[in-house]
Amino acid sequence: MSKTAAPAPLAAEPSRWKALVFIALAQLMVVLDATIVNIALPSPQTALGISDGNRQWVITAYALAFGGLLLFGGRIADKWGRKNAFIVGLIGFALASALGGAANGEAMMLGARALQGAFGALLAPAALSLLAVMFTDAKERAKAFGIYGAIAGGGGAVGLILGGFLTEYLNWRWTFFVNIPFAIIAAVGAWMIIREPAGGRNRAPLDIPGVILSTTGLVALVYGFTRAESAGWSDALTVTMFVASALLLAAFVLVESRVKSPLLPLRVLLERNRGGVYLSLGLAVIAMFGLFLFLTYYLQVVKGFSPVKTGFAFLPMIAGMITGSTQIGARLMTRVPPRLLMGPGFLLAATGMLLLTQLEVGSSYPALILPAQLLLGLGMGTAFMPAMSLATHGVNPADAGVASAMVNTSQQVGGAIGTALLNTIAASATTAYLTDHAAEAAAGGPAAKLIQAQAMVEGYSSAIWWAVGILVASATIALTLITTGRPGAGGPVASGDGAGADAEVKIPVIAH
Incomplete structure (x- = not known):
């Protein structure tokens, strides 16, 4: 009998890896949706008669619903079942996307974006927490989170490519409709393949x-x-x-x-390693969102790239992220402590960002922007993968959803801060440059246009200097706050949340 029963654990293994395909597909859909609409925004604004004052709400409605409801969505996944929350989130996201693509006015568009954000807030933590409870072996976890980290880091750049292509060659409505096949394939695959481990649901009343x-x-x-x-x-x-x-x-x-x-047990935040991940990840996203913003404007406005060409110009960063996450992070995660991947990863990304402080109006893409993107991608991919894994590692299964939601929350808040803070810094530097060169700008002609372009680039480079500092701060936090040893080494682990009743009442202590 024992010989017959032995292969049973192996039978579940292919199911886990198949499930990862659908989880990764859903995560890609959510992440790219944060940028795919941005690049197409002028087209729906014109088509639907949205005023300049209200156009920001096409972006903001999504961000507010997504960021505001993440913790709630994570806890719903814990209580209702992660697979159930994942599938409902996918179906809801597809319906909201169909509504956005069919929008015939401003109110319908804004309502669709808010619904996308709400269902995304249910879907994103469910996806990450499914990985956390399905992949518990250190080596398998490293591979799974390597793939997930690459998608989480590079999905925004994929959105820029896809958004530019769909807008230029099809129609802005396809930036919404494209989500529907993603969601249907992922939902059907999840329903057929995903086998969520028994137990681990949070049966407590909702806070x-x-x-x-x-x-x-x-x-x-x-x-x-x-x-x-x-x-x-x-x-x-x-x-x-x-x-x-x-x-x-x-x-x-x-x-x-x-x-x-x-709703959010404070032990999830106060565990030193997990808190360090949330903080360093949130800061790194501030820098990344600022870069996407400035590099997109630089390539389109200063260099005159089309939306599609701009999207493809981000490919080196995506390649770097995939390489850093799956080839460096995943291979070293079981061999070295997470801080020795996260700290150097953020510093490598800071080096890439440092190159971009040298941007000028006539800067060469192959000589400056391409190598900078490769360094940024490699660094972020290397750092994101152990960060995603450590943020959910060892957490009480009943809290996996809300712990996953905190990862998304730190990224969402970081993105909002990055866009606002770095944009303000860039605008101030641009204004100061124009004030100093007011006489030349007033002369008109080609010289005035050059001054305008130089002022914009001056603003971008000033803001990118701040992004460099933020990434160095991320690295410092990762190297000092995160003290856990390598997974499975028998040293201090980022668990501490326990699995029994004790875990519900005490804050974990890491042994040093």
Whole structure:
């Protein structure tokens, strides 16, 4: 009998790897949707008669719903089952995408974007937590998270390519419709293939005050940064949003420390290694989002690239991310502690960013931008993969969804901060340059156009210097806060959340 039963664990192995294909496909859809619409935005704005003042809401409606509902979505996955949440999220995202593609007016478009964000907030943490509970062997986990990390890091650049291609050769509506086949294939595949491990569901009652406080607090925070970009940091509503966010999130922490079944158990955040991952990852995303923004504008406005050519110009970064994640991070993850991948990875990315501070109007793409992108991609891919894995490693299975949601939340908030903060820095530097060269700009003709282009590039390079500093800070946090040993080495592990009842009441302590 024992000989007959022995192959059973192996039979499940192909199922796990097949499931990874559909999880990765869903993650790619969510990540690329954050940028695919951005590059196509002028077309739907014209077609639907959206004013310049309201066009930002096509982006903001998605960001607010996604960022605000992530923690709620993660906890729903814990309670309802990650597979169920994953499939419902996919179907909802497909329906919302169909609504956006068929939009005949501003209200329909904004409503579709908000629905996309809401279902994305259910889908994204469910996808990551499925990986966390399905891949527990250190070597398998390294490979699985290598693939996932490459997609999470490179999906935004893929969105730029796909968005440019669809807008230029088909129609802006296809930037929405393209999600539908992705979602259907992933949902059908997940329903047939995914076998979620038994147990691990959170049966505690839902923390309604925590849901309300976290959602409103995160929405206020993301909207504050979004508004700061357009209206300025001293704008009354911007300041009000930041103050409201601080109060709501402080109240949320207070509630979570006192309720019996919190939405976000503070042990998930206070575990040193996991907290270090959330912080370093959030900072790194600030730098990355700023780069996407400035490099896209530089290539299109200064260099005159078409949307499709701009998208393809990001290919070296995608290649670097895939290589860093699957060939460096995945191969070394079981051999060295995570901090020795994350720290050097962020520093390598900072080196690539440092090259881009040398941008000029006439800079060569092959000589400067291409090598900079390769370094950025390699560094980010190497760092993202162990970060994604460590953020969910060893967490109580009943909290896997909400721990995964915190990864997405740190990225979403980091993206909002990066876009607003670095854009403000760039705008200030551009204005200062134009003020210093006002006489030449006023002369008109080719000289004035050159001054305008130089002012823009001056702004980009000033902001990129800040991005370099932010990446160095990410590396420092990773090297100092993250102390866990390599997976399976028998040293300190980033678990500590336990699996039993004790885990529900105590904050883990890492042995040094």
